[in-house]
Amino acid sequence: MNSAASEPALIGIDWGTSSLRAFLIGAQGEVLDKVSSAEGIMHVKDGDFEAVFRKLIAVWGANAKVPVLASGMITSRNGWVETPYAQVPLGAGDLARALVPHPTSCGMDLRFITGVTTDHAAGPDVMRGEETQIIGAQALGMSDGTFVMPGTHSKWIRVADDRIEDYATYMTGEIFAALKGHTILGTLIEDGPYDAEGFSRGVAAGLDKGSSLLHDLFHVRTLPLMGRMESRSVADFLSGLLIGAEVKAAQDRGDATAAVTIIGRSDLADRYETALTAAGLHSTRAPDDIVASGHFLIAQAAGLIS
């Protein structure tokens, strides 16, 4: 635990599917301490979320007598409490008004930050947790532009004047895994270190204006089959093809504008930076613990911090 100059004012929890992170936050929004755990909602025994919660904050002892905000998949159907989605456009004030208080037997002041949805005719998008990270980016002075959150289901989130205007989800990461693990494309893949050339070749194919994924994916098989690609390049070619197609789709949707900020795991974020550069877009990076700033700004908007 760090030594803390400031008094604790808030605990923020980012509670996802496979892991969670908790932050002890000071009155100026500074992170005084943090803990993480593998007890994401899919790993919580017998649905006893409160036991995990108590154990988690117990490390902070008397300091834990502050309000607690929790965001993420913890508010989904398989979480602690299922909360309704709030709808875009929205900012910290809207999320503060939509907070869902939840009684705990230990008497803590726990409130859930709800997930966020869109309502396009083609179909809604849903997210739980990412909205809090994006609100947190305001603390870095990023209140306009597009944020990219790479992952299993990557998100492109458009922000203007500190509000989330719109966003779209791309199933890129999960589709990569399904194609590699469960189609004929996996059979010619030789696992090995990252192959930058294969990745860039894939990105170029995915970005190509005349390309279509259902057709281009077949080249992941035919190029090595016909001796036009080394086996060691195939996995990263597939990765590049999918990420390139995602960037092209985001450009077509009008999301890939001047300022693009990438948030997320660093190896995957590196790939997105490469793909954005190939598409002629300038990108910057944000650390992924901006979620604590999101908890702080929402708590402030809710009047939980004086």
Next chain:
Amino acid sequence: MNSAASEPALIGIDWGTSSLRAFLIGAQGEVLDKVSSAEGIMHVKDGDFEAVFRKLIAVWGANAKVPVLASGMITSRNGWVETPYAQVPLGAGDLARALVPHPTSCGMDLRFITGVTTDHAAGPDVMRGEETQIIGAQALGMSDGTFVMPGTHSKWIRVADDRIEDYATYMTGEIFAALKGHTILGTLIEDGPYDAEGFSRGVAAGLDKGSSLLHDLFHVRTLPLMGRMESRSVADFLSGLLIGAEVKAAQDRGDATAAVTIIGRSDLADRYETALTAAGLHSTRAPDDIVASGHFLIAQAAGLIS
């Protein structure tokens, strides 16, 4: 066995991955008899293709003393003999010149029809067997237009003046299976009878000009999650979304022109007909035993039939 008015002149074998079909063909190209078997190349024990071959033609006894042409995956790396690909554009004469004779211990005159490739910069396409079906379509008077062959890897084949000009493969069928079986999209699917409304809704989404598959696929989850689609519609919505995206890609590629002929299994062919109609395209259907006509026309071009 049918009673045959004409003398046998040729045996044609369409030998695929999971099954095979053999045709006893008369001097005018008429099918005198046919047999089928589950002994596709993946089911042939110890690679003893000749044993399967001998058993297959033995049913025709003395009539089997005619030339034999075999097409399909039998000429692939895991088949009887791996033959090189011939390249588009090509017609029956080119395939006749590229025939690969193969000695058999039983003394039969067996020749393999090679597969066909394209050589686009983005990546080659490959097929083994479909080219013979397409050549066979000439016997139906179809010597111009686009042929669609639905399947695990569907093919769009452009024909002009009795020659295969170009073609493209779409991994639609295999990707459907991988997404349904191995991603989160499968979890909200309730299996049941064909749901025409769900399929048409998917086709419309896939055909939409502003759509992108990586994003739209997420709606296969969110629409039922948010109560905007019944579980029983989800599988066919996914099917329609993918087939619609395939038709749109073929249109963008310039392949979906005036005359589109659908070849293949009838339930899947029905889906393609629905999708083509939704895209404003007129389609006709061809029976899939046109492959025997392909064997006949190639044998004729090779001078094997007087």
